[in-house]
Amino acid sequence: MNNVCEEQVFSSIFKANSKTVFNYIYYKFGNEEKAHDAVQEAFVKLWENCSKVVPEKAKSYLYTVANNMYLNVIKAEKVRLKYAAPSLEHSTESPEFLMEEQQYKEKLDNALNDLPENQRTTFLLNRIDGKKYAEIAEMEGVSVKAIEKRMHLALKSLREKIDGI
């Protein structure tokens, strides 16, 4: 049967979710070390309770554990993100354009760090990890509508910050 206690099932859950658990905690708190710890902690807990957690619930179980681990415990640090290397097309752009791009990215970085933690996490899970609103809602344990609200507010304040409104 499909049981989380089975090595294969557990291993596939790990492969499919560990990176997102890591990112999820990183977007919240901006601390890579804590994010690594959260992955270990969450999966050890899942293994210990493998007989009580059905595979379909494993995902939300992981995020709940990871989230609870740092609830009110650590102070959020600056989230530092990278940008994909510019494609060839972009590299032929004029120095002026490249400079503008660089400035834009700096503004975006600052704006992201100014966002409330839940808006930033929702925005980045969608933009970087390609998570649908429904998936994020499951991870955060809230309704899809709440996630849409966070996303809307995130876009609004990012644009305002960047455009200096």
Next chain:
Amino acid sequence: MQENYLAKWLSGALSEAELAEFKKSEAYASYVKLKEVSETLEAPEFDVDQAFEQLRATRMEEAPKVITLHPFKKFLRVAAAIAILLTGSYFYVNSLDESISTQLADRTEITLPDNSEIILNADSKITYSEKNWDTNRDVKLEGEAFFKVAKGQKFTVSTSQGTVTVLGTQFNVENRDGFFEVTCYEGLVSVSHNGMETKLPAGNSFMVIDGEIKETGKPHNMEPSWVNDESSFERIPLEFVLSELERQFNIKVNTQNVDKNLLFTGTFSNTDLNMALKSISTPSRMNYKLEGDNVLFYAEKTP
């Protein structure tokens, strides 16, 4: 425009009419730019395989927590531990040596597994292994004892001052502070003292006082006198006579102006203290005072 239209637009959930309206707004270009650039964002590196290996290592350490033991297995473990403890202590207690001792003014007779007999004088102790008796007739002695050894294997009496080895005979061993005496009444006894071996035929004694081997008189009887409730001495320093008196009556002896190196020859009763005190004081020209458990011997006033 509907609620949360920016989120809907990003996920492509806006209707055509709404999208057209949004495109007309001045902020539209900014949102398109934001959408494009945020698509190139990347999270920090995360090595899934490495993290999985780390987790596997942690899980191994914590494995006992995870696997719940069958309760009966747990019970078996405890039972096994108790069984080992019980067997261990059984063998330990069994291998412990038998030990018999006498108090002051006390005497006891012991019959060994091979019917050898030991009479233990006051304030003495013997130790032997009952379990190994058949192969190893070895007795440790502190104090004084008379042995009637049944014929058989070598019989050894170990003391702090020397070892006595016999095959089958009757002999007395006295091992007191500064005093060691072996008297053979029957057969042949071998005494090893300070690495020197002495063969002792029946009717002979071997005596060491304060580390010095002394000539001694031959025994007059077939048994040591103390077996018959008397203590006999032949040219023995007074010091050891008084120590014997203390042991036989459980009293404390003090002296005043008395030379304890004087040699004493005589016998005292082990049952009648007043008789014993007279037996010692008269030939040595001493007086004595008895108060409770204390005896004071003092020199007779010269007339």
